[in-house]
Amino acid sequence: MSIYTQPHTSWTHRLTRMMVRPLVGTRVTPNHLTTARLVTGLASCAAFAVGDATWTVWGGVIWLVSCLLDRADGELARLGNSSSPFGHLYDTVCDLAVNALMFLAIGIGLRTSWLGEAGPLLGIVASAGVLAASILSAKLEAAGAVETKAYVGILGFDFDDALYLFAPAAWFGLFPYILIGAAIGGPFFAILTAVRLRAARAESRAG
Template sequence: MAPPRRTTTSMAIEGLGSSGDIMSGGSWSHRLVRPMVRPLVGTGVTPNHLTTLRLVTGLGACAALMVGSALWNGWGGILWILSLLLDYADGELARIGKMATPGGHRYDYVVDNLVTSLFFVAIGVGLRQSVLGEWTVLLGVLAGVSVYLCGVLAEALDRRLPAGDKALSGAFGFNPEDVLYLAAPLAWCDWLLPLLVGAAVGAPVAMAVIGLNLLRHRKSVTTDPSLPGVIVGAAKRQG
């Protein structure tokens, strides 16, 4: 008899233990938010609540940065730091509270991609009165779209890698996305233009590298007829 079909939902549940911030919680950011999150376990607060706060504060940071003034850049930096910490807090609450779900993981993924992408667009809009003029808007869109596609491609690549491996891995207690913390002090110091130019150059390069890695892994994956619509490589890494 053919083995039972592995659905996308069941694979997502099994894979949550190896996805990003739910994997081990060993980064410095996880250690920072853990004492704040632990009292929330059993109170009715869910990871999705924190993800929603992450969305609200992230959009607030974007709105502030679009103004383009020193005062609003200051508030934008503060809201951005808070949003990044909430991004870790939702995963940490899911991990220690055993509340990880495929839906929650998907919500977190969509919010992360959306907020981070809009952040660079907002910087570009806010810098339209700088020496580069309206070109900063185009640079912001280029950086934002590239960052969004980096997230999409990295997620697709993660599903094809062995359990525990990541398309973008960190080191020494830092995750790749921790570089975004630097945006806050750069906003406070009025140094957002170099950040924008760097992102407009670096993000497309990163997107291309991840995309090439994804193509390389897709060529090595076959489909098992007994598991319709499910990639064998993803199924094998669970067993």
């Protein structure tokens, strides 16, 4: 039995699948949930950018809801057989925007922490790195260079389930360390994915 998580089988997928099942056949569409994900994602970013402890805690709560909605729209589309090219594009653009802005918002909010003016700069680096890594990963998957995802999860967790951890990180004051890690990890994965994509394209041309 493989330890790697197969597509749409993670614990978060299973949880949201149960949550949205009652919505199948109703007027609620996957695009409605994607819009709710976008609104809650932007709201959490706004809360993080304030830099106040109370706002950060509430931002973490809203962020957790936003992450669940991110899973829920796809699950509703699959359960209701209502997937569409536009819906997939809308979901992708919203995810890219919210995830990138989140790191920038955290950096802005940390300008009053011990990071000082380095906070916003680290936020920019992390945001750019994560955005680039996400776009390159999508290109790697579209090129057919990987069987499922560019980075697969293990033990029932997807690679991007790590985003859920930003909620407790907000509650327990761990954002400075998370941001430093993202400012290093984001560009690293962007470069790694670019190298993998280049190798895949070279192999495709050679074949």
